[in-house]
Amino acid sequence: MFSKDQFRNAVIEGLKRVRNVDQVTIRDDESFANIGLDSLDGMNLVLEVESILGVNLGEFDLRGANTIETFYAKAAEVVSQQK
Amino acid sequence: MIGVTDVASYVPGTSVSNLERAALAGKTPDFITGKVGFRRVTRKAADEDTSDLCVRAFEALQAKRPLQKQDIDCLIVCTQNPDGHGLPHTSAVVHAKLGLGQGVAAFDISLGCSGFVYGLAAATAFMQAQGLRQGLLFTADPYSKVLDPGDYDTELLFGDAAAVTYLTDTPVYRMLKSRFASDGRLRHSIQVTPESGHLSMLGSNVFKFTMTVVPEQIAACLKDNGLSQADVDLYLFHQGSRFIVDNLGRKLGLGPAQAPFEAAELGNTVSSTLPLMLERRMADGPKRILLSGFGVGLSWATTVLERA
Numbered sequence: 001m002f003s004k005d006q007f008r009n010a011v012i013e014g015l016k017r018v019r020n021v022d023q024v025t026i027r028d029d030e031s032f033a034n035i036g037l038d039s040l041d042g043m044n045l046v047l048e049v050e051s052i053l054g055v056n057l058g059e060f061d062l063r064g065a066n067t068i069e070t071f072y073a074k075a076a077e078v079v080s081q082q083k
Numbered sequence: 084m085i086g087v088t089d090v091a092s093y094v095p096g097t098s099v100s101n102l103e104r105a106a107l108a109g110k111t112p113d114f115i116t117g118k119v120g121f122r123r124v125t126r127k128a129a130d131e132d133t134s135d136l137c138v139r140a141f142e143a144l145q146a147k148r149p150l151q152k153q154d155i156d157c158l159i160v161c162t163q164n165p166d167g168h169g170l171p172h173t174s175a176v177v178h179a180k181l182g183l184g185q186g187v188a189a190f191d192i193s194l195g196c197s198g199f200v201y202g203l204a205a206a207t208a209f210m211q212a213q214g215l216r217q218g219l220l221f222t223a224d225p226y227s228k229v230l231d232p233g234d235y236d237t238e239l240l241f242g243d244a245a246a247v248t249y250l251t252d253t254p255v256y257r258m259l260k261s262r263f264a265s266d267g268r269l270r271h272s273i274q275v276t277p278e279s280g281h282l283s284m285l286g287s288n289v290f291k292f293t294m295t296v297v298p299e300q301i302a303a304c305l306k307d308n309g310l311s312q313a314d315v316d317l318y319l320f321h322q323g324s325r326f327i328v329d330n331l332g333r334k335l336g337l338g339p340a341q342a343p344f345e346a347a348e349l350g351n352t353v354s355s356t357l358p359l360m361l362e363r364r365m366a367d368g369p370k371r372i373l374l375s376g377f378g379v380g381l382s383w384a385t386t387v388l389e390r391a
Contacts, residue, residue, distance in 0.1 A: 038114060038118065039286075040118050040290075044290075044330065047294055047295075059285070059287070059288050061287045
């Protein structure tokens, strides 16, 4: 299992990779769309976060989890159900 | 050795502009061109059935290379949107419409986006084993039959087209070792739901599967053939969307010239995307071309064609 800080760092790193930028600033409650992420970028973000954290979120859809906060809650629930 | 001697195709004259309906679909023009990739999607006429698309593709082949119909001894149609309810099989309908004789092995293959690679392997192996000499492998899967016009997640993606691949024992390209795979547990990711009769797709599942298992299969197929990535001149990937093709290319370290996206004016024509791209390379294509198809099933298949 990962902590919220680990998850936040993974999302920030994932956003950098997906957007191909060196720096990303986003609040935990700020929507990914607000920093220019579209629905397809969101699919890439999920894959990057899985890769960084070494987890498999299965059939995960970022819709309905469009902030770090909600993404973390949904991902943590998925991982806890896998155990 | 049976292999690919020629490819011809039929693309309906009618198409729908995705850019003109971008706002209606809640998308920006940049998203359409840069991510979806399909500026237009082709649509068959209301009175054209799947077998008619095949016949038109055959007419295009005849125009390039007049064939003696009595020499054709194998006819395969790859489709999941057959004429009527698929009974009789569409290959029988095509057989009749082409006026072929009785000495023809004719059958359908039910596969989607992996269908061309599977079909090519099945056709060449079957023909080789049975001593058949001239075969026609049709791919024709007009998704407009099952699209929900109000579902822009699918309506903006799929186009109608057909291709025919002419197989003989004097090929231009022969097929090297191939890899095939399936994961029926994820079959709900792309399906026609019985309730609606319309196509539904879980894009996130399809994308994840494409970015994970397909690169692994490509690497395994290259290894099986004793080839490095640099030994292959061109990588033709199923044209699911620009996003899929670009990301798959990026994952494998391939640029747009090595792994092109060529369906901007067509849409995703399912099992026809690969033969449509191969058709353009038959006259003077490179020595080795890798083909990888993936989608419905989920099913994925990869092969390498080598110039004979």
